[in-house]
Amino acid sequence: MGLPDVVVVGAGVIGAACAEALSAAGLRVTVLDRGPLAAGTSAAGEGNVLVSDKEPGPELDLALASLARWPELLDRVGHDVEWDPKGGLVVATGDPSLLAGFAAHQRAAGVDARLIGPAEAFEREPQLTRRVTTAVHYPQDAQLQPVLATTALLDAVRKRGGVLRPGVTALGFGPDGVRTSDGVVPCGAVVNACGPWSGAVSRALGAPIDIQPRRGMVLVTAPMPHTVRHKVYDADYVGAVASGDADLQTSTVVESTAAGTVLIGSSRERVGFDESIRVRVLRELARKAVALFPGLADVPVMRAYGGFRPYAPDHLPVIGADPRVPGLWHATGHEGAGIGLAPATGALLAELLTGARPHVDPQPFRVDRPGVLA
Amino acid sequence: MAAANAAARAGAEVVLVDGEPTLGGQYYRGTPQRVDPAVEHLAESAVWAMEGLRLHIRTGAADSPHRTGTVVDADAVVLATGAHDRVVPFPGWDLPGVYTAGAAQTLAKSQGIAVGARVVVSGTGPFLLPVAESLVKVGARVLGVCEANSGTGWLRHPRAANPGKMAELAHYAGMLLKLRVPLWRKTAVVAAHGTDRVTAVTIARLNPDWTIRATRRIEVDAVCVGHGFTPRLELAVAAGCALKDGFVAVDERGATSVPGVYAAGEITGIGGADLAAAEGEVAGAAAAGSESTKSLTGARRFAAALADAHPIKPGWQTWLTPETLVCRCEEVTYQALCAATDLDAAGVRTLKLTSRVGLGLCQGRMCGRNATELAATRLDQAFFDEAALHRRPIATPIRLSELAETPLEPQEDP
Amino acid sequence: MKVTIDGVEHTVEPGQTVAGALLRLGRISWRTTRNADRPRGVFCGIGVCFDCLVEVNGVPDVRACQRLLVDGDAVGTS
Numbered sequence: 001m002g003l004p005d006v007v008v009v010g011a012g013v014i015g016a017a018c019a020e021a022l023s024a025a026g027l028r029v030t031v032l033d034r035g036p037l038a039a040g041t042s043a044a045g046e047g048n049v050l051v052s053d054k055e056p057g058p059e060l061d062l063a064l065a066s067l068a069r070w071p072e073l074l075d076r077v078g079h080d081v082e083w084d085p086k087g088g089l090v091v092a093t094g095d096p097s098l099l100a101g102f103a104a105h106q107r108a109a110g111v112d113a114r115l116i117g118p119a120e121a122f123e124r125e126p127q128l129t130r131r132v133t134t135a136v137h138y139p140q141d142a143q144l145q146p147v148l149a150t151t152a153l154l155d156a157v158r159k160r161g162g163v164l165r166p167g168v169t170a171l172g173f174g175p176d177g178v179r180t181s182d183g184v185v186p187c188g189a190v191v192n193a194c195g196p197w198s199g200a201v202s203r204a205l206g207a208p209i210d211i212q213p214r215r216g217m218v219l220v221t222a223p224m225p226h227t228v229r230h231k232v233y234d235a236d237y238v239g240a241v242a243s244g245d246a247d248l249q250t251s252t253v254v255e256s257t258a259a260g261t262v263l264i265g266s267s268r269e270r271v272g273f274d275e276s277i278r279v280r281v282l283r284e285l286a287r288k289a290v291a292l293f294p295g296l297a298d299v300p301v302m303r304a305y306g307g308f309r310p311y312a313p314d315h316l317p318v319i320g321a322d323p324r325v326p327g328l329w330h331a332t333g334h335e336g337a338g339i340g341l342a343p344a345t346g347a348l349l350a351e352l353l354t355g356a357r358p359h360v361d362p363q364p365f366r367v368d369r370p371g372v373l374a
Numbered sequence: 375m376a377a378a379n380a381a382a383r384a385g386a387e388v389v390l391v392d393g394e395p396t397l398g399g400q401y402y403r404g405t406p407q408r409v410d411p412a413v414e415h416l417a418e419s420a421v422w423a424m425e426g427l428r429l430h431i432r433t434g435a436a437d438s439p440h441r442t443g444t445v446v447d448a449d450a451v452v453l454a455t456g457a458h459d460r461v462v463p464f465p466g467w468d469l470p471g472v473y474t475a476g477a478a479q480t481l482a483k484s485q486g487i488a489v490g491a492r493v494v495v496s497g498t499g500p501f502l503l504p505v506a507e508s509l510v511k512v513g514a515r516v517l518g519v520c521e522a523n524s525g526t527g528w529l530r531h532p533r534a535a536n537p538g539k540m541a542e543l544a545h546y547a548g549m550l551l552k553l554r555v556p557l558w559r560k561t562a563v564v565a566a567h568g569t570d571r572v573t574a575v576t577i578a579r580l581n582p583d584w585t586i587r588a589t590r591r592i593e594v595d596a597v598c599v600g601h602g603f604t605p606r607l608e609l610a611v612a613a614g615c616a617l618k619d620g621f622v623a624v625d626e627r628g629a630t631s632v633p634g635v636y637a638a639g640e641i642t643g644i645g646g647a648d649l650a651a652a653e654g655e656v657a658g659a660a661a662a663g664s665e666s667t668k669s670l671t672g673a674r675r676f677a678a679a680l681a682d683a684h685p686i687k688p689g690w691q692t693w694l695t696p697e698t699l700v701c702r703c704e705e706v707t708y709q710a711l712c713a714a715t716d717l718d719a720a721g722v723r724t725l726k727l728t729s730r731v732g733l734g735l736c737q738g739r740m741c742g743r744n745a746t747e748l749a750a751t752r753l754d755q756a757f758f759d760e761a762a763l764h765r766r767p768i769a770t771p772i773r774l775s776e777l778a779e780t781p782l783e784p785q786e787d788p
Numbered sequence: 789m790k791v792t793i794d795g796v797e798h799t800v801e802p803g804q805t806v807a808g809a810l811l812r813l814g815r816i817s818w819r820t821t822r823n824a825d826r827p828r829g830v831f832c833g834i835g836v837c838f839d840c841l842v843e844v845n846g847v848p849d850v851r852a853c854q855r856l857l858v859d860g861d862a863v864g865t866s
Binding site: 035036037038039043044145146147148151152154155164166167219221222223259264276277278279280282283286287289290296297298299300301302303304305 | 423424425426430437439612614704717718719720721723724727728730733734735737755757766767768771772773774775777778779780782
Binding site for chain 2: 803804805807808811812816817821822823824826827828829830831832833834835836837838839841844847849850851853854855856858
């Protein structure tokens with residue numbers, strides 16, 4: 001049996017990575033998005049490619065696999081996407097033993113996590129608060145500009161003969177293909193890569209999965225001389241990512257971008273798709289950033305942006321075939337880590353869809369695990 | 375001011391939040407104004423965020439980190455945030471010595487400064503005439519006013535019957551004659567020349583679509599440009615107000631789509647100071663639960679006729695070279711914008727984040743409309759959402775230290 | 789009122805903006821851009837374009853066209 005033509009629904013970084021991997025495997029791919037390309041969650045994050053924030057487990061394995069793939073993938077698509085392997089620095093201002101223990105645990109799982117003292121931390125980040133008691137340096141953490149990365153992947157798909165159709169909404173899926181707002185697109189398989197909107201799209205495609213939005217806000221300062229060298233986190237970041245509490249959680253992530261701005265993240269709230277600004281959230285981000293970098297106090301904040309991160313009830317990505325509808329696949333639920341996890345997700349989906357040997361264990365991400373089928 | 379007065383007359387407790395140190399805004403700059411003594415005037419104050427009808431305000435010297443933060447919970451809000459000059463890009467428009475028409479006007483009226491000794495004013499619309507007059511008053515020699523459109527059609531427009539306004543415009547036209555400032559119709563400055571400051575401009579005779587017919591070069595030391603106005607919509611968008619044709623959609627009482635939020639003046643349509651004041655009076659009264667007897671129909675008709683006579687024609691896009699800056703803050707060239715449209719960057723966010731257009735300190739206030747119009751010309755299909763162009767939830771920059779201690783609730787009066 | 793501009797003392801009238809004072813001194817640009825190192829001064833004059841930024845009393849990113857000078861201010865241009 002020949003390989004099917006595939007429709008990927010969702011032109012964010014996950015959809016783009018799936019489409020890129022499928023087209024590289026020789027499949028004919030059409031990418032649909034109800035809006036413009038790379039305009040949802042992928043346009044509302046910091047561009048994190050992280051291992052530092054992940055506990056040992058399947059997500060960390062996927063992150064390590066992705067990290068290894070990003071540079072070769074970027075070489076293959078050939079665009080400048082502001083890739084910067086700057087490394088991460090997680091700092092604690094309280095009890096140093098918790099962070100040290102977490103890092104030791106990660107090291108055992110293959111993460112390069114180097115416990116350093118305050119002196120080396122200040123050497124790496126001269127503007128850092130002197131209240132730091134201990135720090136862990138993660139040389140593997142990197143950053144890229146997510147919209148550039150997504151459009152670069154989609155450009156590669158286009159150059160291989162794939163079709164990009166922004167402004168086209170997927171309405172249903174049947175034996176003849178995907179029914180859309182602009183006619184039927186014939187195909188043998190469809191990939192739901194709609195991020196926080198994957199739940200709604202899965203219903204339209206005939207097999208609902210439980211993916212919810214969690215809102216994240218980021219502050220952007222005016223361009224300034226380069227003062228923050230790494231991705232610098234407060235040690236409580238890890239707790240926020242792994243939690244399902246609806247209440248506001250913020251933990252500081254401060255970093256510079258290629259454009260000279262400083263990004264200050266990030267908050268996590270479950271507020272549905274509510275886009276309105278909450279000053280309380282912005283104030284919390286500002287407080288923690290100034291506590292970490294007192295020298296930023298006088299810097300103007302010129303923008304705040306927010307986005308919705310998709311999460312499954314168990315906070316693991318959902319990657320694989322839907323057992324209920326033959327030909328329906330999902331690649332979603334990456335929460336705030338979609339940029340970092342995209343290359344391995346795209347590769348894994350393509351491997352499963354073409355029957356190749358998966359490069360990471362697909363079991364933890366399977367669609368029919370408890371709680372995901374809605 | 376008109377809205378505040380009307381609301382105070384209707385018995386409401388009124389706070390007037392004003393970015394300027396003194397009353398009057400852009401139009402009455404330099405001419406002292408008064409409001410109803412019952413109105414609390416918060417001068418040098420900016421609403422930097424809105425949460426529903428809760429206003430977050432900073433008061434103090436512009437961009438100082440030592441401003442005071444206050445929070446006001448209102449029963450109703452009238453937005454009258456006005457407009458700023460739109461300037462379409464052309465080669466050399468980023469040189470020192472190129473000013474917006476509004477800058478020349480403001481510097482003349484409030485600082486008594488002429489932006490140059492030999493000046494050309496260029497753009498479209500009746501606002502160019504008082505700018506030329508102000509320049510002459512402070513000692514500049516205005517070599518000419520370039521009006522890109524034919525600029526007279528509206529006089530014969532059947533909807534333009536508004537004797538008062540006509541007299542005002544006739545006054546400026548007469549003034550130009552008296553001051554011997556020539557008005558060059560169907561003409562525009564299409565390039566500015568110089569290395570570190572403008573020393574000359576290319577003036578083009580235009581076709582009706584604003585493409586270039588013929589050019590000549592003249593020596594200047596300043597040029598003032600204004601191609602109509604861009605409404606300042608960030609607060610209206612933050613409040614969730616629906617937009618229509620690029621302005622805040624309002625009913626005849628100035629009510630927006632959001633209960634409790636009213637809008638008046640240039641953010642509801644460019645119409646000049648008289649119409650804005652009338653709209654303010656109507657919206658202010660409505661916001662206070664009263665009703666004004668003021669009729670806006672005639673003035674709105676006249677404004678619409680004027681706007682019809684001064685369109686921005688797409689031929690301006692042919693003035694650019696690949697190296698012309700589209701975004702001044704991030705120094706994004708036309709060429710770089712084209713590279714983004716080649717990647718199908720057809721949404722506001724995608725276009726910004728692939729080209730960096732509009733990501734600088736002005737947050738796309740100067741370039742947003744120009745960039746999306748240029749991009750739309752090059753795209754098969756564009757998704758440039760009007761509200762996305764004006765979505766700036768932080769409406770004016772706030773220092774990190776100010777944000778870190780900003781109050782979340784209104785404080786009780788002592 | 790006395791203010792200093794780039795370390796030099798000047799006498800200014802109340803009501804003058806930083807931009808007004810600089811223009812009176814004949815300076816039409818006082819900042820260079822981050823990427824191309826191009827000169828910039830006032831453009832919009834009403835606080836919208838952020839071209840005219842200066843440092844006032846050690847604080848950067850102040851709009852010269854919006855900031856009124858007060859006695860003792862120290863203005864720095866880059």
